[in-house]
Amino acid sequence: MLLPPSRSRVLATVASAGAALLLVSCSSTTAGSRPSASDEPVTGGSLTFAISVDSQCIDPQQVSNNDAIAIARQTVASLTTQDPDTGEILPWLAESFDVNDDATRFTFTLRDGATYADGAPIDAASVRTNFEAITALGAKAPLGSSYLADLASIDVVDERTVTIAFSRPSAQFLQATSTFSLGLLSPATASVGQAQRCGGEFAGSGPFSVESYTPNEGATLVRRDGYDWGPSTNAHTGEAYLDSIEFVVVPEAGNRTGSLQSGQIDATTGISATDAVLFEGDGFWSESRANPGVVYNLYANQSTPKLADPDVRLAIQKGIDREEITATLLGPADKPAVSPLASSTPYFTDLGDVLEYDPDAAAALLDEAGWAVGSDGIREKDGERLSFSVTYWQSPKEVLELVQQQLREIGVDLQLTHASIADSQAASADGTYDFVYGNLTRSDPDVLRTVFTADNPTGNTRRTTRTAVDDLLDEQSATTDAATRQRIVDEAARALVTEGITIPIYELSTTITASARVRGLAFEASSRLDFADAWIAE
Amino acid sequence: MSAGLRYAGRRIGQGLIVLWAAYTISFLVLYLLPGDAAALFAGGADQEAVDPELVARLRAELGLDRPLWEQYVTALGRALTGDFGTSTQTGRPAVALLAEALPSTLVLTGFAFVLSVIGGVGLAIAASLTRRSWLRNSLLSLPPIGVSVPVFWIGLLLLQAFSFQLRLFPAMGDGGFDSLVLPAVTIAIPSGAFVAQLLSRSLRSTLAQPYIEVVRAKGASEARVQLAHALRNATIPTLAMVGVLVGGLLSGAVVTETVFSRLGIGRLVVTAVNNRDVPVVQIVVVFAAVVFVVANLLVDLVSPLIDRRITLARTAFAAA
Numbered sequence: 001m002l003l004p005p006s007r008s009r010v011l012a013t014v015a016s017a018g019a020a021l022l023l024v025s026c027s028s029t030t031a032g033s034r035p036s037a038s039d040e041p042v043t044g045g046s047l048t049f050a051i052s053v054d055s056q057c058i059d060p061q062q063v064s065n066n067d068a069i070a071i072a073r074q075t076v077a078s079l080t081t082q083d084p085d086t087g088e089i090l091p092w093l094a095e096s097f098d099v100n101d102d103a104t105r106f107t108f109t110l111r112d113g114a115t116y117a118d119g120a121p122i123d124a125a126s127v128r129t130n131f132e133a134i135t136a137l138g139a140k141a142p143l144g145s146s147y148l149a150d151l152a153s154i155d156v157v158d159e160r161t162v163t164i165a166f167s168r169p170s171a172q173f174l175q176a177t178s179t180f181s182l183g184l185l186s187p188a189t190a191s192v193g194q195a196q197r198c199g200g201e202f203a204g205s206g207p208f209s210v211e212s213y214t215p216n217e218g219a220t221l222v223r224r225d226g227y228d229w230g231p232s233t234n235a236h237t238g239e240a241y242l243d244s245i246e247f248v249v250v251p252e253a254g255n256r257t258g259s260l261q262s263g264q265i266d267a268t269t270g271i272s273a274t275d276a277v278l279f280e281g282d283g284f285w286s287e288s289r290a291n292p293g294v295v296y297n298l299y300a301n302q303s304t305p306k307l308a309d310p311d312v313r314l315a316i317q318k319g320i321d322r323e324e325i326t327a328t329l330l331g332p333a334d335k336p337a338v339s340p341l342a343s344s345t346p347y348f349t350d351l352g353d354v355l356e357y358d359p360d361a362a363a364a365l366l367d368e369a370g371w372a373v374g375s376d377g378i379r380e381k382d383g384e385r386l387s388f389s390v391t392y393w394q395s396p397k398e399v400l401e402l403v404q405q406q407l408r409e410i411g412v413d414l415q416l417t418h419a420s421i422a423d424s425q426a427a428s429a430d431g432t433y434d435f436v437y438g439n440l441t442r443s444d445p446d447v448l449r450t451v452f453t454a455d456n457p458t459g460n461t462r463r464t465t466r467t468a469v470d471d472l473l474d475e476q477s478a479t480t481d482a483a484t485r486q487r488i489v490d491e492a493a494r495a496l497v498t499e500g501i502t503i504p505i506y507e508l509s510t511t512i513t514a515s516a517r518v519r520g521l522a523f524e525a526s527s528r529l530d531f532a533d534a535w536i537a538e
Numbered sequence: 539m540s541a542g543l544r545y546a547g548r549r550i551g552q553g554l555i556v557l558w559a560a561y562t563i564s565f566l567v568l569y570l571l572p573g574d575a576a577a578l579f580a581g582g583a584d585q586e587a588v589d590p591e592l593v594a595r596l597r598a599e600l601g602l603d604r605p606l607w608e609q610y611v612t613a614l615g616r617a618l619t620g621d622f623g624t625s626t627q628t629g630r631p632a633v634a635l636l637a638e639a640l641p642s643t644l645v646l647t648g649f650a651f652v653l654s655v656i657g658g659v660g661l662a663i664a665a666s667l668t669r670r671s672w673l674r675n676s677l678l679s680l681p682p683i684g685v686s687v688p689v690f691w692i693g694l695l696l697l698q699a700f701s702f703q704l705r706l707f708p709a710m711g712d713g714g715f716d717s718l719v720l721p722a723v724t725i726a727i728p729s730g731a732f733v734a735q736l737l738s739r740s741l742r743s744t745l746a747q748p749y750i751e752v753v754r755a756k757g758a759s760e761a762r763v764q765l766a767h768a769l770r771n772a773t774i775p776t777l778a779m780v781g782v783l784v785g786g787l788l789s790g791a792v793v794t795e796t797v798f799s800r801l802g803i804g805r806l807v808v809t810a811v812n813n814r815d816v817p818v819v820q821i822v823v824v825f826a827a828v829v830f831v832v833a834n835l836l837v838d839l840v841s842p843l844i845d846r847r848i849t850l851a852r853t854a855f856a857a858a
Contacts, residue, residue, distance in 0.1 A: 054809070056627045056809065056813070057627075138595065139576075139595055139596045194629060195628055195629025195630055198628060199628070199630075214801065215809075216801055216809060217711070217712070217799075248710055248711065248799065250799045251796050251799065252690075252694075252798075252799070254694050254697070255697060255710065255799065258698060258702035258709060259701075259709045259710065262703075262705060262709070264701070264708060264709050264710070
């Protein structure tokens with residue numbers, strides 16, 4: 001576990017309050033044994049890391065795909081960093097920061113002497129150039145521009161001080177400054193074309209720079225000489241140990257497994273749960289971390305007559321045995337959901353008591369709602385069957401197949417519609433679904449507002465008009481006091497489950513599987529990979 | 539000769555119709571599939587929440603908000619001048635993406651073609667020449683197996699044996715000859731089996747013909763009978779199927795490039811279909827159609843050189 005050093009220079013109320021949060025530590029060593037951290041890191045060498053898909057873009061300000069993020073994250077430093085254990089926001093490029101009481105004004109004081117890879121200084125004006133460029137990219141920078149929604153002004157106070165103001169409270173913004181999406185690129189990059197930037201033509205601020213990138217083939221990152229502004233959340237703050245990282249795109253799961261076993265790659269996150277046992281011996285280690293944010297859940301379309309009834313939604317929620325799903329189908333790191341938020345998310349509270357498996361209560365709710373068991377075991381009312389469809393693209397499909405079996409026992413028929421990502425999105429966009437299935441990674445509870453709010457166009461998954469829960473979701477985004485925000489987030493999360501707005505299933509986790517010669521490869525707070533401390537032992 | 543020209547003209551006309559149909563059908567199919575490039579771009583693979591406003595802006599930028607017929611006519615008009623538009627996913631010209639991916643696929647399919655011809659012809663002749671019936675039967679049982687096993691399965695099997703266990707060849711990438719062997723063999727197995735199947739069937743029927751008896755009666759050795767006399771005639775029906783063979787090689791490349799993480803038009807088209815990247819899919823489809831048409835055209839032009847009877851028959855037909 002990494003211990004953040006002195007944080008006396010941090011002025012932020014939000015940040016210091018974050019220390020009060022109690023987070024369940026979700027790191028777990030699941031196989032092999034992670035090599036001892038006491039070994040002395042060695043400089044040099046190249047690490048080969050396999051990713052499964054290539055999204056044709058590695059610009060940190062544009063990417064939103066996990067595999068592309070693994071590459072992009074290493075090329076940029078951010079204004080702040082987030083402690084993976086406490087959720088606390090700490091300095092990185094900003095040596096201090098201050099947030100006003102209603103979370104509308106954020107002032108950052110930059111550290112001295114940090115530079116972009118092309119030699120330009122990391123100063124206040126360059127922060128403004130970055131954020132303006134992200135806003136200009138708009139939809140092509142989906143994450144960054146959503147974090148900067150309601151941006152009112154960016155004031156360069158002096159060379160090292162910049163103030164960012166919002167027209168509405170935006171408590172999530174401080175955490176957003178710790179993400180790769182708001183990672184800083186050289187001002188010269190702002191005038192590079194969007195497609196060229198995707199292709200790797202950018203000068204970053206992080207421990208590695210892009211040497212080459214070929215879509216569908218992979219990318220080579222090389223160590224940035226002179227980098228000495230690593231955050232306190234890393235084990236060391238100087239230059240990276242590795243000479244280079246080779247990211248290779250290996251779409252075939254069997255190929256990834258065999259290549260890791262035979263030493264053709266050093267590490268990957270793409271080993272299937274069934275193949276994980278092959279790496280439980282000598283010579284390999286694996287480590288998992290729950291992805292913070294909204295867990296895998298069924299989003300109910302409440303504009304359909306059957307799902308408008310909260311009793312029906314709650315019956316389905318109680319009719320799912322989450323323990324059985326994770327115990328029989330998933331890896332040891334994938335936990336049953338005990339809240340709409342994953343346990344690695346700041347402000348998470350365990351609501352496992354509300355989400356207990358209770359088929360009897362589920363059946364009673366459906367009886368009461370007038371759904372009687374029909375001749376084939378599926379409930380009916382007024383000649384209509386209690387049948388739903390769920391549109392999904394995610395694997396493993398066995399999770400939903402087991403949910404289907406479990407729901408059949410309480411008389412609910414769930415039809416599984418496997419679709420491409422594009423088709424799933426189309427269904428979500430035009431509302432032609434009973435349930436969609438999904439999750440969203442974000443290390444701030446404001447993610448609840450992103451996916452559940454009724455009036456935000458980015459995610460009316462409920463398809464209802466505003467209710468009381470929307471007030472709670474808005475309120476937490478305007479609250480900087482940690483204790484108050486904790487209370488409101490808890491209230492909102494509880495309302496989301498007790499009203500059956502979400503049907504949480506399990507917490508997704510990311511698993512690194514690596515050769516024993518790989519050391520120091522770690523997760524940052526959003527369960528993205530961090531290669532800053534990685535080194536190769538021979 | 540004018541009959542010959544008219545014949546060539548008609549074949550080229552037919553080829554152009556095939557190209558137009560390939561272009562149009564791929565356009566329609568991509569637009570009929572739900573989900574579009576704008577939504578995918580705005581959402582990315584990990585987000586289910588897509589901002590409709592942002593998507594609408596992107597749709598306008600990409601021209602996806604115009605009526606379908608207008609998009610089609612504009613795109614077709616530009617395609618006729620060689621401009622296949624810009625990839626919606628990468629923002630780069632579709633032609634450039636094809637040009638970058640092509641060499642890798644050409645090397646792979648070219649090598650696989652050579653391997654499948656050598657292997658297929660060799661197997662057919664070996665089976666035909668052997669006098670031991672058990673050996674001939676076992677040789678002849680190989681092609682039906684070869685054409686029926688899935689390409690990705692062959693690829694994984696070869697990977698397991700020659701890359702992961704024996705460590706003779708790399709499992710991924712485009713790093714020179716070493717990385718070419720396994721993927722090329724993967725594609726060559728079904729294609730070679732196809733060649734062997736056609737040629738041995740054709741050899742058998744040629745050998746049953748009366749003139750072979752005449753050759754044998756003249757005292758020619760069995761090898762001479764088969765290689766010098768039967769093979770030449772048996773080649774023609776096989777040659778006519780080169781178009782199908784090329785199609786098999788290209789579709790094999792789609793799967794193989796993915797299994798072996800190689801660059802190429804196969805990987806390009808898979809990614810493009812997933813991203814609903816219409817311009818890129820279309821240029822690959824049109825390219826594949828061109829290859830198919832040209833291969834068939836060449837076969838039709840070369841066959842008469844091998845067997846004069848084909849020219850005569852077709853000329854007579856064309857003149858009628």
